[in-house]
Amino acid sequence: MNDLTPARLRELKRDATVRPYDLAAQLGLSEAALVEAELGFGATRIDPALSRLIPAVQKLGEVMALTRNRSCVIEKIGTYNEFHDGEHAAMTLDTEIDMRMFPRHWVHAYAVEAAGADGMRRSIQVFDAAGGAVHKVHLRAGSNLEAWNELLRDLALPDQAGLSDFDARTLPEGARIAEDRADILRAEWAKMTDTHQFNTLVRRLKMNRLGAYRIVGAPLAMPLSVEAVSALFEKVRAEQHKVMLFVGNAGCIEIHSGPIRNLKPMGPWLNVLDDRFNLHLRADHVAEVWLVDKPTRRGPAISVEAFDQAGSLIFQCFGMRPEKGGDPEAWARLVQSLPAAGAA
Missing domain, CATH: 3.40.1570.10 (HemS/ChuS/ChuX like domains)
Incomplete structure (x- = not known):
């Protein structure tokens, strides 16, 4: 769609009644392309290297960590503690935010500020080479804004205008049997x-x-x-x-x-709505x-x-x-x- 300029994408996002994940699917774009449309308008391209990003996120204090696949979303509230870096795999080992991360898929990252009904919303959003969501960090009311500003200053990449050439999405492998x-x-x-x-x-x-x-x-x-x-x-x-x-x-x-x-089925969704843990399963x-x-x-x-x-x-x-x-x-x-x- 040649008419989907960054300005047009910003309009579509403002008028959308669905989440960015679903809007991107409707438009035939990667979700990261929607974020890049906001470069200079609240989005900042940042270094996705785990060795720099996760220690900076830890300084934010209490946040919400979100990871998803096509069928399930998990959200945990906590702090990114006990980070262990690695060339092929890294991890955080906190009792609340417990993650395994695979650096080769952390290709594009952005710090995003967007006005919401409840004030300014701030998040870190990480995507793979095809622009598919890998992980997101959402700041909360008690998060450290001084650390956020420090993250923006230290991790911002030189190119804040050029648009990425995202790879084609890899198709699922299916069952492989010998x-x-x-x-x-x-x-x-x-x-x-x-x-x-x-x-x-x-x-x-x-x-x-x-x-x-x-x-x-x-x-x-x-x-x-x-x-x-x-x-x-x-x-x-x-x-x-x-x-x-x-x-x-x-x-x-x-x-x-x-x-x-707290288990709350709703239509096709099976939801867990606990105080510091949410799950949304199709x-x-x-x-x-x-x-x-x-x-x-x-x-x-x-x-x-x-x-x-x-x-x-x-x-x-x-x-x-x-x-x-x-x-x-x-x-x-x-x-x-x-x-x-x-x-x-």
Whole structure:
């Protein structure tokens, strides 16, 4: 659309009744392109390098951290503490803002100021090479504005006018299966001592997560009904389980550790609306659900994992370990009670 100049995009954003994510999809643009239309009008292009960005975000104090994929959004309130940088992976290990970050996907970043009904809204927005959202940080009333101004001054990049040439969006991979390696997969899976060994194993066997689940068989991976997702959340809430819920995309995974208190379904959305933790899940996007058992030195790591129609991971939910307040036996009973695939 040649008429979609930055000025025209700013008009469309002002008049929009949908969120930027949905507006970008309607226009056939990346979400980052909508942000770049605001360069010089409240948006500042900043350095996306985690080694500089996350320490600057930590100084902001209490903020809201948001990570999403097409089907699920997780929002946690807290401070970015205990940052550990790394060439291929980095993390924050705070009890509230607990994240795993993959630097090669942190390509475009912006500090955004926009007037809202409740005053000035400030956020950090990070996107991948295709302009897809990786992670966002929203300031709150108590956030440190002096640190915000310092971030703007120190991380602003020289080019504040040129528009980015975003890559084409990579299509979802779907399930990748190597039928001739199924026996090797089962044997090696049974020998695992840490859940982090799983990704290395399936890559070595030329498969991916969903492909491995489809081929490995019970009791290591068992298909559940799509209705198992709503049942899972309701049982976690009703039985007051403490869980670890992982939601993310290729560039960032955000983790909630603890209970679920306020569950509010609304149309296709399944919402968790707790004081410092919100989750918004498009339950109608769930196409496959798997009950997965991975051996570790500390006992089995049992998870419920949901995938969309294209084979992309939506979320993973584990029971918390006993030393963190979890009850593995109760968690095992809960997941075994979830409806299996094909159940009436």
